[in-house]
Amino acid sequence: MSSATPSPDPRSSAHGHHKRHSILPAVSQSGPKPPVQFSSSCTVADSALLTGPHTIIVSTESVIHPRARLESLGGRVTVGRRCIVHERACLGAADLQGRYHKGSPDKDGRSMGAVTLGDYVTVEVGAQVESGGTVIGEGTTVGIGTRVGAGAVVGKHCTLTANSIVAAGEVIPDYTVIYSNGLRRVDKRGVSDLKNKAQARQIDVLRRMIPSNPAKFQ
Amino acid sequence: MFGNNRLPAFHPGLTQSRIRDTTTGNRLWFPGVRSPPSESSPSDSDPPNDQLPLPITPEDLYDTPMAPFNPYTYIRCPCSELNPYAKRTPDVTAQGLSRAAQDDDDHTFDPRAARSNYSLYPLEYLSFCEDCHQIRCPRCVAEEIVCYYCPNCLFEVPSSNIRSEGNRCTRSCFQCPICIGPLAVNHVETPPDPNQLLSPDHAASSHSGSYLLSCSYCNWSSTEIGIKFDKPNSIHMQLAKLRNGGETRLTAKERKERRKEQGGGGGGSNNGQGEEDLDTLLDMETQFANLKSFYQNQLSDANGTGKAGGDASAALGNLGFDAPASLSRIMSLYTGSSSLHDKKSKSRPGTMREALAPSEGLQLASLDETSAITALQDFESTTGLDAYSSTASTTQLQSQTPYLGASPLHGLTRFTSSLRPIPYLLRTKRSKRCPQCRHIISKPESKVTTTRFRIRLIAGNYIPTITIKQLIIPGLTPPPMPNLPPDTIAPLQPAQFVLTFKNPIFESVRVTLATPATTPGRFPSKVTILCPQFEIDSNTDVWEEALKDNNTSSASTSTSQQNLSSSTGPEGGPGRKRAGTLRPGTAGGASLAGEELGPEVGKVWEKGRNWTSIVIEVIPASLVQTAKRDGKGPIKEDEDVLEIPMFVRIEWEAEAPEDEIMPGLSGAKGGNKDGGKEKRELAYWCVLGLGGLRGRCKRGFVCGRS
Numbered sequence: 001m002s003s004a005t006p007s008p009d010p011r012s013s014a015h016g017h018h019k020r021h022s023i024l025p026a027v028s029q030s031g032p033k034p035p036v037q038f039s040s041s042c043t044v045a046d047s048a049l050l051t052g053p054h055t056i057i058v059s060t061e062s063v064i065h066p067r068a069r070l071e072s073l074g075g076r077v078t079v080g081r082r083c084i085v086h087e088r089a090c091l092g093a094a095d096l097q098g099r100y101h102k103g104s105p106d107k108d109g110r111s112m113g114a115v116t117l118g119d120y121v122t123v124e125v126g127a128q129v130e131s132g133g134t135v136i137g138e139g140t141t142v143g144i145g146t147r148v149g150a151g152a153v154v155g156k157h158c159t160l161t162a163n164s165i166v167a168a169g170e171v172i173p174d175y176t177v178i179y180s181n182g183l184r185r186v187d188k189r190g191v192s193d194l195k196n197k198a199q200a201r202q203i204d205v206l207r208r209m210i211p212s213n214p215a216k217f218q
Numbered sequence: 219m220f221g222n223n224r225l226p227a228f229h230p231g232l233t234q235s236r237i238r239d240t241t242t243g244n245r246l247w248f249p250g251v252r253s254p255p256s257e258s259s260p261s262d263s264d265p266p267n268d269q270l271p272l273p274i275t276p277e278d279l280y281d282t283p284m285a286p287f288n289p290y291t292y293i294r295c296p297c298s299e300l301n302p303y304a305k306r307t308p309d310v311t312a313q314g315l316s317r318a319a320q321d322d323d324d325h326t327f328d329p330r331a332a333r334s335n336y337s338l339y340p341l342e343y344l345s346f347c348e349d350c351h352q353i354r355c356p357r358c359v360a361e362e363i364v365c366y367y368c369p370n371c372l373f374e375v376p377s378s379n380i381r382s383e384g385n386r387c388t389r390s391c392f393q394c395p396i397c398i399g400p401l402a403v404n405h406v407e408t409p410p411d412p413n414q415l416l417s418p419d420h421a422a423s424s425h426s427g428s429y430l431l432s433c434s435y436c437n438w439s440s441t442e443i444g445i446k447f448d449k450p451n452s453i454h455m456q457l458a459k460l461r462n463g464g465e466t467r468l469t470a471k472e473r474k475e476r477r478k479e480q481g482g483g484g485g486g487s488n489n490g491q492g493e494e495d496l497d498t499l500l501d502m503e504t505q506f507a508n509l510k511s512f513y514q515n516q517l518s519d520a521n522g523t524g525k526a527g528g529d530a531s532a533a534l535g536n537l538g539f540d541a542p543a544s545l546s547r548i549m550s551l552y553t554g555s556s557s558l559h560d561k562k563s564k565s566r567p568g569t570m571r572e573a574l575a576p577s578e579g580l581q582l583a584s585l586d587e588t589s590a591i592t593a594l595q596d597f598e599s600t601t602g603l604d605a606y607s608s609t610a611s612t613t614q615l616q617s618q619t620p621y622l623g624a625s626p627l628h629g630l631t632r633f634t635s636s637l638r639p640i641p642y643l644l645r646t647k648r649s650k651r652c653p654q655c656r657h658i659i660s661k662p663e664s665k666v667t668t669t670r671f672r673i674r675l676i677a678g679n680y681i682p683t684i685t686i687k688q689l690i691i692p693g694l695t696p697p698p699m700p701n702l703p704p705d706t707i708a709p710l711q712p713a714q715f716v717l718t719f720k721n722p723i724f725e726s727v728r729v730t731l732a733t734p735a736t737t738p739g740r741f742p743s744k745v746t747i748l749c750p751q752f753e754i755d756s757n758t759d760v761w762e763e764a765l766k767d768n769n770t771s772s773a774s775t776s777t778s779q780q781n782l783s784s785s786t787g788p789e790g791g792p793g794r795k796r797a798g799t800l801r802p803g804t805a806g807g808a809s810l811a812g813e814e815l816g817p818e819v820g821k822v823w824e825k826g827r828n829w830t831s832i833v834i835e836v837i838p839a840s841l842v843q844t845a846k847r848d849g850k851g852p853i854k855e856d857e858d859v860l861e862i863p864m865f866v867r868i869e870w871e872a873e874a875p876e877d878e879i880m881p882g883l884s885g886a887k888g889g890n891k892d893g894g895k896e897k898r899e900l901a902y903w904c905v906l907g908l909g910g911l912r913g914r915c916k917r918g919f920v921c922g923r924s
Contacts (some may be wrong), residue, residue: 162722173602173603185396187437
């Protein structure tokens with residue numbers, strides 16, 4: 001019975017010297033093509049997904065992995081310096097009801113943008129950062145599968161461990177660790193500089209491994 | 219002490235309701251272990267799956283609030299029979315078993331009885347004693363520890379070390395005191411020059427030569443309690459010497475010297491140097507050492523000056539609990555009358571006094587909590603987090619190991635900032651013995667890193683597995699009631715279930731089933747086993763089977779099948795046989811619909827290489843109507859699950875053990891045939907969980923036509 005189910009096995013056809021193909025369907029660029037501002041040193045993978053009517057800014061030496069989504073439907077998306085946005089992570093995502101929140105204007109009346117990442121931010125695989133003036137501070141790690149709600153402001157050097165949830169509009173102080181189903185503590189290690197340095201080194205490796213094609217989006 | 223380090227195991231003490239998954243309502247006993255034989259084995263002679271409807275597609279699941287009901291079979295271990303301590307002969311004869319069976323017949327086993335929770339197990343949890351020929355459950359086996367090991371470094375710890383050093387890993391294995399994640403030993407790295415941060419350099423960052431423990435999950439590190447280590451190995455030893463904050467613990471020698479300095483001339487004789495600072499904080503060890511030496515001095519003094527005990531004050535002093543005389547008087551009550559006789563001649567030791575100074579071991583309780591309160595407030599103001607999160611939880615405090623360097627009772631802090639790393643609790647590998655014959659049932663390899671077993675007699679290799687599937691024949695089975703959740707059985711309508719018995723042993727097995735006519739409990743459902751007696755063929759080699767398929771003529775002679783159902787007899791082939799409806803050449807399928815006759819009484823439903831399936835018919839009770847009519851009150855937990863107690867008795871002929879094949883004995887055995895064969899029997903109760911009796915969803919769905 002088990003052999004009856006026809007399953008397309010990507011390995012079965014690998015008798016030739018094929019390149020290993022992704023099991024996922026090919027990336028289809030849908031939606032409006034956003035205006036972009038890329039730094040000359042940033043790495044944006046060919047199969048990254050950038051959609052939306054608003055500007056997407058990727059700063060110096062940041063790395064956008066393949067199949068990472070950057071959606072500017074709710075406003076501008078800004079990625080700071082030396083950030084890493086992993087696969088299937090989504091910046092500027094819709095909330096669970098499918099709405100794209102617009103960022104509320106700040107004191108000067110300018111729009112906050114949909115999502116703003118500070119420098120040295122890591123957004124790990126499958127994490128969702130909802131749009132709507134969401135800010136993630138410098139050196140913060142957004143763990144695997146974490147959801148950061150619309151308008152949340154995460155402080156500097158925070159760690160959101162895997163599958164954490166930050167409620168919409170929440171303000172997380174600097175050096176907070178969110179772990180174990182929402183427990184919180186303060187990171188007192190004082191290794192933020194070391195972490196930034198490690199991030200720089202990792203980016204150095206990633207830049208050599210991920211073929212960058214920023215021209216595709218410009 | 220070792221109660222905690224059992225491997226995660228089945229807990230028979232849990233009630234059924236607690237084992238249930240709250241979201242799906244299904245019992246959580248075996249995640250996917252039980253699957254119908256068609257899925258568990260690739261053999262093509264397994265029952266065809268395609269006539270039976272697919273249970274529920276995943277799409278259905280998204281709409282329904284619960285997962286489908288998984289039918290289950292639990293087996294009752296015989297250890298729960300009336301008198302577990304009754305002496306039994308090591309090998310249970312057929313006679314003895316049938317008597318046991320008769321005993322069981324007298325009272326129907328009720329799966330919902332409170333005691334049943336403790337005796338029902340899925341087959342996977344059961345062992346089998348080959349010498350007693352009996353099922354053994356985790357409750358009735360005797361366990362022995364094979365070895366102790368650390369789950370983190372997988373080093374075996376000799377049992378002599380356990381006695382001397384305790385049940386924790388004494389190497390470098392620690393758990394995070396905050397989140398119990400494993401801690402890693404890391405360099406203490408000096409922060410890089412912030413000016414050069416933006417230029418990645420590949421030079422290894424400089425480290426200061428000290429080490430710390432750090433948790434990669436919650437970012438805790440031992441620097442939070444002010445502890446750093448000089449070397450990366452034997453952290454346990456280093457940590458034992460360090461107090462929170464990095465001070466080293468006093469050694470016994472240092473403590474002695476310090477006491478000498480403080481106490482001056484022996485704290486016993488002159489009545490306490492009250493001038494001493496009473497607020498001195500002593501750590502636990504120091505306090506104990508001080509108290510000990512103080513009382514030792516007192517005792518020696520009292521013995522020396524004991525003769526002066528004639529006056530009234532001394533007599534009064536002797537009444538107190540602190541008087542050595544009181545102690546000796548109490549002791550004499552227990553040690554016998556001999557001390558009463560020489561009461562007069564006994565010398566009266568003088569009174570003892572209590573410790574009065576820290577050098578004597580007095581530690582005043584500090585009930586002043588202001589510092590703790592300010593710490594709480596400071597935490598809230600500096601971090602912006604809830605102050606509650608800075609206090610240690612009960613579990614965190616419980617998992618702390620006692621540390622003698624800690625300050626005493628009232629000085630114990632309740633903040634997470636003072637928690638120390640937890641050395642890993644050791645684990646054990648255990649072997650299991652049969653409680654009656656003392657034979658080993660399960661014995662793991664003593665080497666820690668191997669997961670193999672030397673001996674492992676699991677019940678699944680000896681007794682047939684029972685799998686359940688609802689029988690739905692298009693055209694015959696009434697269509698499911700509207701509004702009925704997919705995993706429930708319609709009340710008061712006959713429902714049929716296919717029970718497939720799969721034989722694991724290499725002899726053909728004769729099975730006799732029995733159920734009560736109605737299920738016990740408040741809502742009796744009617745149960746009929748359509749074929750209570752049948753045979754399962756032996757678990758022969760799969761290849762042998764395949765060869766037989768090629769040569770049918772030889773197969774019919776070589777197979778030793780004795781089909782109970784006459785209709786399957788002539789076809790005789792070793793493949794699938796369906797009672798009543800079998801047409802040679804067809805292997806079931808959707809085309810059967812028109813000619814399907816449904817199950818017949820007294821006939822096997824289907825048969826394969828080492829399996830036989832039969833049909834059981836149930837007329838489920840209606841929970842709603844019965845409840846209304848009898849006014850029995852609300853439906854209790856588990857009453858909405860159709861559970862059927864079934865008595866299973868299996869008989870087979872086995873190779874007799876060599877020492878028992880003796881001419882004199884074979885006659886006495888009664889069951890012995892032609893020397894090498896011995897008749898065996900095994901009988902046990904089991905419980906079939908067939909399905910839900912009504913929608914167990916939270917929408918208040920009530921089924922049943924009223």
